[in-house]
Amino acid sequence: MDKLINITDASFQYNKKNIFHNLNFQLNQGEILCLFGPNGCGKSTLLMCLLGLLQLDRGSVSLQGQNIEALSPRKIAQQIAYVPQVHKKTFPYKVIDIVLMGRAAKTPFFGGPDEDDLQIAENALELVGMKRYRDTPYTMLSGGETQLVMLARALAQETPIIIMDEPTAHLDFRHELIILENMVRLVKEQGVSVIMATHFPNHAFYFENERIATSVALMNNHTFAAYGEPNKVLTEENMKKTFRIRSKLVSYDLGMDKSIRQIIPVNTIEAREYSEGV
Numbered sequence: 481m482d483k484l485i486n487i488t489d490a491s492f493q494y495n496k497k498n499i500f501h502n503l504n505f506q507l508n509q510g511e512i513l514c515l516f517g518p519n520g521c522g523k524s525t526l527l528m529c530l531l532g533l534l535q536l537d538r539g540s541v542s543l544q545g546q547n548i549e550a551l552s553p554r555k556i557a558q559q560i561a562y563v564p565q566v567h568k569k570t571f572p573y574k575v576i577d578i579v580l581m582g583r584a585a586k587t588p589f590f591g592g593p594d595e596d597d598l599q600i601a602e603n604a605l606e607l608v609g610m611k612r613y614r615d616t617p618y619t620m621l622s623g624g625e626t627q628l629v630m631l632a633r634a635l636a637q638e639t640p641i642i643i644m645d646e647p648t649a650h651l652d653f654r655h656e657l658i659i660l661e662n663m664v665r666l667v668k669e670q671g672v673s674v675i676m677a678t679h680f681p682n683h684a685f686y687f688e689n690e691r692i693a694t695s696v697a698l699m700n701n702h703t704f705a706a707y708g709e710p711n712k713v714l715t716e717e718n719m720k721k722t723f724r725i726r727s728k729l730v731s732y733d734l735g736m737d738k739s740i741r742q743i744i745p746v747n748t749i750e751a752r753e754y755s756e757g758v
């Protein structure tokens with residue numbers, strides 16, 4: 481059977497500047513892939529290629545066996561919802577109207593959203609705890625609130641795949657957990673698959689701890705320096721190689737036979753120390 485999403489030998493350049501090359505990975509239904517790596521290593525660029533918004537120089541992205549280049553934007557939007565890192569706000573649409581835009585790929589060409597679409601959008605707002613902002617112009621929202629509305633829009637889109645670019649970047653602890661809990665619920669209850677760029681390795685441990693099939697791709701030096709299960713990729717050694725930092729991997733007992741792994745960044749390592757293998 482075709483994989484839900486399959487990336488083969490993917491390479492991309494901006495104006496002849498190599499961003500990444502020869503990337504390979506696959507994602508099945510109900511799995512999460514966390515893209516992790518230093519600022520500027522190419523995570524957002526890779527996500528844009530997966531969304532069909534940028535074209536690979538070499539290699540291919542296929543969705544359920546179909547090359548993405550052969551799919552219309554509407555067809556892609558029926559398969560993939562996108563939660564962007566930053567969202568440029570141009571017009572003071574009401575929050576509910578922004579969420580309803582998630583329904584666009586499901587509504588007929590000549591006709592607006594119907595009662596069902598509205599109900600789905602209302603439910604999505606409720607799930608992310610933003611219902612009270614329903615009629616607020618979204619230009620008046622904070623960064624974190626905007627992020628939650630973008631998640632609600634993606635939920636309303638009801639796609640088998642969600643791509644998220646640093647979805648918790650602006651969020652306080654509670655709202656970060658609201659996003660993570662929603663992701664877990666979507667994966668477990670609806671079999672949604674998620675690809676997310678994140679600067680927080682502990683997100684991968686969070687999903688693993690929720691018994692979700694989770695993989696981590698560690699991007700560095702234009703390629704996947706490591707790829708696999710969180711405990712194989714998110715090691716103190718790989719943190720040192722990738723970020724030139726010293727870190728500590730700990731396992732914290734949550735009680736009731738549950739524990740969670742966490743990486744704690746400790747300090748940066750000077751180039752001299754690094755080359756001496758400290």
Ligand SMILES: Nc1ncnc2c1ncn2[C@@H]1O[C@H](COP(=O)(O)OP(=O)(O)OP(=O)(O)O)[C@@H](O)[C@H]1O
Nearest residue numbers: 494495499517518519520521522523524525526677
């Ligand atoms: N439109 C563009 N034209 C040329 N170069 C670009 C363009 N957009 C991004 N880049 C460059 O491509 C590289 C990868 O950028 P990208 O935004 O994909 O990185 P990232 O891993 O998502 O970074 P961050 O973690 O900081 O969000 C960077 O060096 C960036 O400067």
